[in-house]
Amino acid sequence: MKTDKLFYRIFLNQPSLISELIPEIPEGCQFDYNAPVVKEKEFRLDGLLTPLGSDENIPLVFLEAQMQNDTEFYSRYFGGIFVYIHQYKVKRNWRGLLILNNRNQELGCEIPHGDLLDKRVQRLFLSDLLSLENLSPNLATLKLIVTPENDAVSEAQKILENTQTQEEFNLRLDLVEAILVNKFPKLTIEEIQKMINLREADVTQTRFYQQVLEIGRTEGVQIGRTEGTQEGEANIVIRLLTRRCGNLTDTLQTKVRSLSIPQLESLGEALLDFQDIGDLIHWLDNYFH
Incomplete structure (x- = not known):
């Protein structure tokens, strides 16, 4: 699944969570989060956390999430960091934070980067969290990403039940919804809300729900749960895909038009993370597999 925007939301x-994972960063430290392009080699950094305030002892944090095997991951990650440091003439200390799926991932040779991985970079393997109980709310939220589907609903409910204030509940709900939408791509937002049994919460006020609706309003239709027809929904999704990925072949358009409204809603959410036409083809292959 595409996770860049998901981790962006989690860390914002x-x-x-930053100070919890990198202990030398003081609790309560605020960061500005962006995704800069390093121009010389066109490296794109998943996330750069820049400390706000005047304390220059707090490092930059180069954050990246990698859930799939990628034998060039480490070389690309460190290459991007050092090109960025050179390009922007960085004078502040830096740390790395990698959110990884498990310890068996193929991410490239570690030997050239051994000292950096040992001393500069904190690696969190999400699968390690599966055997742990009594996690902090922050880590419990990350654990939900790799929790098996059969256990995901009960874990999501525990996260929401352990909130202390309405504001905290809304923030957790926003993240839980986003994670479950990635985990259950064939379900609509409303079906996911019903699945986690939200009786009293005003889910329409969560940031995630509002973002999905806002995309639809921009195009004159709600992507979340439209009131229009399947044909109208398909036309909107095709227009969004064309704007994001370029012109679609007749075959791809036919596949999109054959999707049901719930499937189109899932595609409308997923396309936010698409980089090119290959992402669409991969998504459709998974659906028609």
């Missing part, structure tokens, strides 16, 4: 909504 849970700023204390």
